[in-house]
Amino acid sequence: MEQLHDLRVSTIKRLPSPRALKKQLPVDDHIASTVCKGRHEVEHILNGTDGRLLVIVGPCSIHSVDAALDYAEKLAGIREELQNELCIMMRVYFEKPRTTVGWKGFINDPHLDDSYDIEHGLYYARKLLIDINAMGLPAATEFLDPITPQYVADVVSWAAIGARTIESQTHRQMASGLSMPVGFKNSTDGRLGVAVDAICSAMHPHSFLGIDQDGFSSVITTKGNPCGHLVLRGGPVPNYDAQSIAGARLLLEKAGLPQTLLVDCSHANSGKKHAQQLKVWEDILGQKAAGNRSIAGVMIESNLCSGNQPFPEDPEKLRYGVSITDECISWEETARMLHEGAEIMGGLISKEV
Template sequence: MEQLHDLRVSRIKRLSSPGALKDKLPVNDRIASTVSSGRREVENILNGTDNRLLVIVGPCSIHNVDAALVYAEKLSGMRSELRSELCILMRVYFEKPRTTVGWKGFINDPHLDDSYDIEHGLYYARKLLIDINALGLPAATEFLDPITPQYVADVVSWAAIGARTIESQTHRQMASGLSMPVGFKNSTDGRINVAVDAIRSAMHPHSFLGIDREGHSSVITTKGNPYGHLVLRGGMTPNYDAQSIAAAEQLLEKAGLSQTLLVDCSHANSGKKHAQQLKVWENILEQKARGNRSIAGVMIESNLCSGNQPFPEDPEKLRYGVSITDECISWEETERMLRQGADVIAKLMSKEA
């Protein structure tokens, strides 16, 4: 009989099940406490019972787990120092959506050599998340592949659905079952209505195909996620200014949703130039100082060193602590920005007291 399937598939390699990986890298009480408290803090900020500013900050993408842990140790200290004014989570992104082709992230290609050792990528992604949470620092990530959450979602306190997947039914269904708050980014061309639709969809129960702890194909039935929210990341033009914020508030209100949102200081809002993130940050702080209540938090792309570097054929040539995807601000600039933000929020808190 003529072959009818797998005509364009060159290889199928079975992975360890989510349960098997979790047994190898279990969560202890301390880590569970960090994850759950991080989720509660974000939920309270979103529902207005916590008036701190949520700050999700860290590398555009993880490609060196050792450097990421050094960054996490530094950020953990800032989280403790500024905890009265800021709720700091580390951006820990392992999956990178691509408009055409390119490096798809640490989970997909951890060795940076097109070997696609996903087993290794999943293991060390989970291990890094556990190590970061062990510092008392909650983690945030974007979920791109709908199977990935089964392996790592239990050690994540905030998740994003990105601009390139915001209209995907698969991702909206996935978000409806995630155990943490989920931020929905506006589309790459700047449309906010698609993110609003996604938030509404994820609030409702869904049933869909997925895998269980043992890796078996299953029907997943969800309860719906009440903590979906908008993330403004810019589009054809930036959308962090007061006029754009007001327009987003109106769309959310019209949809019957909470007028609570986050602003991404990077991506299209900064023109992907790391130095421009400061401009966005200062504008948001100014809006907060003038009384804005809808902006609950921000996202910042930051690394040990500033800028980015082209991804060479030889990974050994990479400079330590420098992004291989989007430009990031340096650690020194990150410290200054976080302290600046804490000062602004402290003054606001004193006025409201």
Template sequence: MTTQIENLNVLGLDAMPSPREIKQRVPLSERATSTVLRGRRTVSQILLGADPRPLFIVGPCSIHDPKAGLDYAERLAALAADVADTLCVVMRVYFEKPRTTTGWKGFINDPHMNDTFCIEEGMALGRQFLRDVNELGLPAATEALDPISPQYYGDLVSWTAIGARTAESQTHREMASGLSTPVGFKNGTDGSLDAAINGIISASHPHSFLGINEQGEAAIIRTRGNALGHVVLRGGERPNYDSVSVQLTEKALEKAGLRQNIIIDCSHANSGKKAERQPAVLRDVVHQLRDGSQSIAGVMIESFIEAGNQAILTDRSQMKYGCSVTDACVSWEQTRTMLLDSAEALASTVARRKPVAA
């Protein structure tokens, strides 16, 4: 009788390896572990004011080609070392893409970009990519979208975002309360701060919710709360990276009794989804930092080897190497200029800042 009332719209239930099994296939290395621990510690110290450098979260809108992604990571690791005295660089490694209606949902969901949805393969390859990036000495940042995925690769992440479409979700706030990284909540797509601020408050408290454990068994997850939640300004109906918007965000955080930590997304609505405008947004943010802003903890930049973006083609050989298949990105050459110029402009500012005790 149950077949008449259950799973009426479900075509199949394929077994998924447990988090432990995937981790055994792609185990942590000593070098990767060291990078994760250093990355999390450094990001936390920046948010607490103990490290005077701004955080630069830089990388592709999404990872779709691990070869090109690692090529980019090697370049970014070298550049990160060059600017390390002034900037803390973390690579943006996004595997899961929220869609307004339909579309490619990201590397883990569909690693071959052909609607075969080889999620088991995508999860293992995604974990391997994160390990490879960390083994370069480059910490990684990602967006937490699927509430189960962090069990598979969360041990390789140093900073996590909760997106504009999910900041209001109870499921994602509960998940954020248990993540081992600092978590940035993006403002709503309309520009409203309410969802992000309420998300930070909610995630700072303990929660109990359903999830899975290392063995892949259903479990009640009980969290202590995440004390390092903060706002990511990504724009809305208008950009919100300007000094007035930052000051309004500061006041909203103060009213809510929260630490005044703000990451500014140079992409998305802040650049009108025009990648070529990201350098102008960054210059404005750097100017605010030089003028003495204490609340801006860092920025996010969407960047890849080639500028722009491209459609996903059936014939992959016809696709441009190192070019985004989701949002448009600035090129590697532009990225290098942006980071070097920012490091030069902020060197004296960072040197003058007096770290507070964490």
């Protein structure tokens, strides 16, 4: 009989189960406390019982564990310093959606050489998240592959569904079962309605195919995620201005959803130019100072050094602390922005008290 399956599959390699990886890299009480504290902080900021500004800041993507740890140490210090005004979490992105083709992120290709050592990628992604949380710094990430959360979601405090997957039923179902608040970005063409639909969908229970902790195919039934929220990332035109945010509030109100959202200072809102993130940041701070309570937080793409560098390239030739995906602002600029934000938010919080 002629072969009917796997006609275009070259290899299949079995991975360790999520349970096996978690046994290798367990979570202790201190790390669990950091994760849970981060999740609760986001929930309280979204529901208005915590007046601080949520700031999710870090590299566009992780490609160097050493550089990520160096960055995390700096960010952990400033999180503690500014904790009364800002709730700071580190952006720790391991998966990169591609419009056509390209590097798919650390989990998929950790060696940057098309070897696709996913077992290595999962191991060191989980280890990095554990090490970051051990510093008292909660982590945020985007979930792209629906299997990945089984391996690392227990050490993530905030998750995103990205602009390229916002209309995917698979990702809406996945979000309905995630244990942390989830931000839904508007689509790349700027539409907000699809993100609002995704939030509503993820609030409800779903049943779908997935894997359990032992790696067996299973029917996953979820309870629904009540902590979904909108993230404005721009489209053909930016959407961080007061008028755009007012429009987003109206759309959320019509859908019967809380009128709180996050603003992404990067991506289409900055035209993918790292220096433009400061303009977005200052506009958001101005809106907060003017009394806008709908803006619960922001996202910033930041690294040890500014800009980005060409890739693919020989990994040995890559500059340390420089993004290989989107442009990022430098650590020095990041620190200045965060201190500026803390000063403004401190004044607002003191008035409320």
